[in-house]
Amino acid sequence: MVGPLAFATLSRGTLMSDTPIERVAKATPPTVGRWIRGLSDRTIAWLFVAPTIFLLLAINIFPLIWTVNLSFTNFRANRPNKEIEYIGLQNYERILTDGDIWLTMQATAHFLFWTLFFQVLIGFTLAWLINRKFRGNDLWTTIIVLPMMLSPAVVGNFWTFLYQPQIGLFNYVVEFFTGTPASSFQMIGDVSLAPWSIVIVDTWMWTPFVMLICLAGLRSIPDYIYEAAAIDRASKWRQFWTITLPMVLPFLMLAVLFRGIENFKMFDLVVQLTGGGPGSVTELTSINLKREAFEKWRTGYASAYAIILFVTVFGLASIYVKALNKVKER
Amino acid sequence: MKTKGLLAATTVVAMSGFAVTGAQAEDLTLCWAAWDPANALVELSKEFEAQSGNTMHFEFVPWPNFADRMLNELNSGGKLCDLLIGDSQWIGGGAENGHYVKLNEFFDAEGISMDDFAPATVYAYSTWPKGTPNYYALPAMGDANGWFYRRDWFENPEIMAAYKEATGQDLREPETQKELLQIAQFFQGREIDGQTRYGAAIFTERGSEGITMGATGALYAWGFKYENTPGSYDMEGAVNSPEAVEALEFYKEFYKTATPPGYTDSYMEQGLDAFKSGQVAMAMNWFAFFPGLYADPDVGGDKIGFFPNPGQNVEASTLGGQGISVVSYSDHKEAALDYVKWFAQPEVQAKWWKLGGYSCRNSVLNDPTFKDSQPFAADFLSAMGNVQDFWQEPAYAELLLAMQKRLHDYVVADQGTAQEALDLLIADWTETFEDEGKL
Incomplete structure (x- = not known):
């Protein structure tokens, strides 16, 4: 009964001029109400945010601090009986001097750069085309965004079939357009093609996301700006460079930020598609980290690895957000 | 009498149950x-x-x-x-x-x-x-890891004659690893019943244990050892012995010249699929699957034959x-x-x-x-x-992942030489055993 009573009290007895504390006090039983009246606005505010802060500390901050602590040890989660030793910066030193780790960093950088490049290029182009009013506009938008509604694991799995050299549709499409025999190349088995195979699938899946953000940007540009430019006899090309692109740029940069962070920690799609192979050419840092942490069980080492990745992403993202804010201020 | 018999039987069953468990049902x-x-x-x-x-x-x-x-x-x-x-x-x-x-x-x-x-x-x-x-x-x-093959193709007079003509030998269950490869290469790309067939499905999987389990079939047959002296963790000269290098080069040649296109990440299921769909003449896989294969209506019965992993320098199979x-x-x-x-x-x-x-x-x-x-x-x-068998050490997962990486890098991804792959493997394993306090 407390809920409906409180609601009734609130709706009958409150005045718009009441302070938030007064309104809350009136909506609660008298004993509690008296206690609440004694609280300051600041205390009330803290009471409201306290559960969130507690959850944040428990789920994010504490594990982070714990991970930092573990990164200085030789701890292995699968050896509960083994003594834990503090080994200083040894884990960090081993990671930063390990050639294989740098290869996974390179693979991640390749994946990150090219997926962002193609997704921005194609996403923006699609948004620009979709923004032009034409018949079936909504239908095309729906069709284009379909890939991003699928689960990455499912996408990875069915693209392995599409890439299959004997029965895969992808190879036959390539054969149709280029004349290269379908069974003569392997997208996910060839060292030079495998890195591109994951770029293609991620681009196919996430370009619609970039397109949607760009579309929002394009539709936020008021028509009168273009009308004014037209009166000033600005060409379409000039309108694009001086109006469209600058006004969409903050949206585009936001899309790059989202996709960049997502792709830096890419795991599921690539694991399903290539498993990190052939060899280790598509073994991105997140896959490598998972192997260290949960297959080799080098928990201390993996913690140091995770901290290095966290600092890298956090640092790059902070620089990028500053640049984004500058663009928005212009 | 019937009721009495039933009661007696129930009692016996109940008693025997108690005899086994001696406790409540769980x-x-x-x-x-x-x-x-x-x-x-x-x-x-x-x-x-x-x-x-x-x-x-x-x-x-x-x-x-x-x-x-x-x-x-x-x-x-x-x-x-x-x-x-x-x-x-x-x-x-x-x-x-x-x-x-x-x-x-x-x-x-x-x-x-x-x-x-x-x-x-x-x-x-x-x-x-x-x-x-x-x-x-x-x-x-x-x-153990064994082999099965299309007996109906091996006993087909036309195919037998073609093999004899190509190699000068009779087509039969291989007795050495090199003979195995020769047969697989013979079938690679061959037209049989109007379809292109391939030599053999072997293990190349990267993620878990596949390529290690497959390649050790060749390594063990060449005489590969993990240690010079058992229990010493002394791997130099054993893991990267000339025989081991030759065996690994052999496995790579097998992968490159006698497997279906696209078999870059295949293990048990993919091998079974390749065989059941008639793509390959032979396949390696665990004996555990053999009863099911023999019972398969399409490729089992008279159409299938089995043989253990052929030896080369020694007789050996992967456990x-x-x-x-x-x-x-x-x-x-x-x-x-x-x-x-x-x-x-x-x-x-x-x-x-x-x-x-x-x-x-x-x-x-x-x-x-x-x-x-x-x-x-x-x-x-x-x-x-x-x-x-592979190492059975507490750090086996780490040891296995290192071997998976080094073998896949060399065999499938064409990186480095067999000698380099095995040298790097020793370095990985040494690091693990040092961490374990065993070296």
Whole structure:
């Protein structure tokens, strides 16, 4: 009964001029109400945010601090009986001097750069085309965004079939357009093609996301700006460079930020598609980290690895957000 | 009379149940990989349920995730599994980390003797430290990596003549690794019944253990050893011996010249698919799958033949198979031990083999009728006589992942030479053993 009573009290007895504390006090039983009246606005505010802060500390901050602590040890989660030793910066030193780790960093950088490049290029182009009013506009938008509604694991799995050299549709499409025999190349088995195979699938899946953000940007540009430019006899090309692109740029940069962070920690799609192979050419840092942490069980080492990745992403993202804010201020 | 008979029978069944359990009926969960023998075990276990009154539940995990799932379960002290049929390589970790119950006292009390089981299986599946009389599992499922082939193609006069013409030899089950490759290369790209066929499906999988299990078939046949002296962790000159280098180069040549296109990440399922779909003339896989293959209406029966892994410098096969262990975190250890006791009985083991499981009990294997009981039974015995296994150290997962990476980098991804791959492998393993305090 407390809920409906409180609601009734609130709706009958409150005045718009009441302070938030007064309104809350009136909506609660008298004993509690008296206690609440004694609280300051600041205390009330803290009471409201306290559960969130507690959850944040428990789920994010504490594990982070714990991970930092573990990164200085030789701890292995699968050896509960083994003594834990503090080994200083040894884990960090081993990671930063390990050639294989740098290869996974390179693979991640390749994946990150090219997926962002193609997704921005194609996403923006699609948004620009979709923004032009034409018949079936909504239908095309729906069709284009379909890939991003699928689960990455499912996408990875069915693209392995599409890439299959004997029965895969992808190879036959390539054969149709280029004349290269379908069974003569392997997208996910060839060292030079495998890195591109994951770029293609991620681009196919996430370009619609970039397109949607760009579309929002394009539709936020008021028509009168273009009308004014037209009166000033600005060409379409000039309108694009001086109006469209600058006004969409903050949206585009936001899309790059989202996709960049997502792709830096890419795991599921690539694991399903290539498993990190052939060899280790598509073994991105997140896959490598998972192997260290949960297959080799080098928990201390993996913690140091995770901290290095966290600092890298956090640092790059902070620089990028500053640049984004500058663009928005212009 | 009928009622009396029924009552008597019920009493006998009830008494026998009590005799086995001596306790209240319990729910037991047995964890294993999801594959053909697991289905046979479900069938077999119905007898245990009837006798003991306990209810059996099964947690079968697909092979690619089996190790991950189960080792996580053990490492977190999970109570999901009362019984675990875990891979042979887990025995070191299972024993040292306290995941498995030591079974010596139980075996002594129940009169279960390890002398009643094939020595190779006891060594591989039950003991830790290796070869000592400290038992953490009962040999449950003998297995090795073997081969099967399209007998109908091998016996086709036209194909036989073509092979004779191409090689000057008769087409037959290969007796050496090099002969195996020669046959596979003969079939590679050959038109049979209007379709392009390929040589053989071999293991190349990167994620779990595939390429290691496949390549060791060649490495062991060339005489590969993990250590110069067992237990010394002295790997230089053993792991990267000239024979090992030659074997690894051989495996790469096999992959490059005699497998279907796109087989860059294939393991058990992909190999079975390739064979069943008629893509390949031969395939490697675990003996555990052979009963199912023989029963296959399309490629089984008269159309299929089997042979153990051919030797080269020595006769050798890669060990598969598992022992059954009682998980130390289980709340039903007594009932789980009852299951082990029941499973070890000679008559249960005989039925296990009949249903499609590979018994390790001497009474089954040494039975005069065993060799002829299935077309692959003699090959199984032959293979189990010279099996070799991967490291069974507590750090086995780390050791395995290093080998997976180095082999896949060289064989599939064309990076470096065989010598470099094996040298790097020694460096990886040395680092692991140093971390373990064993070097």
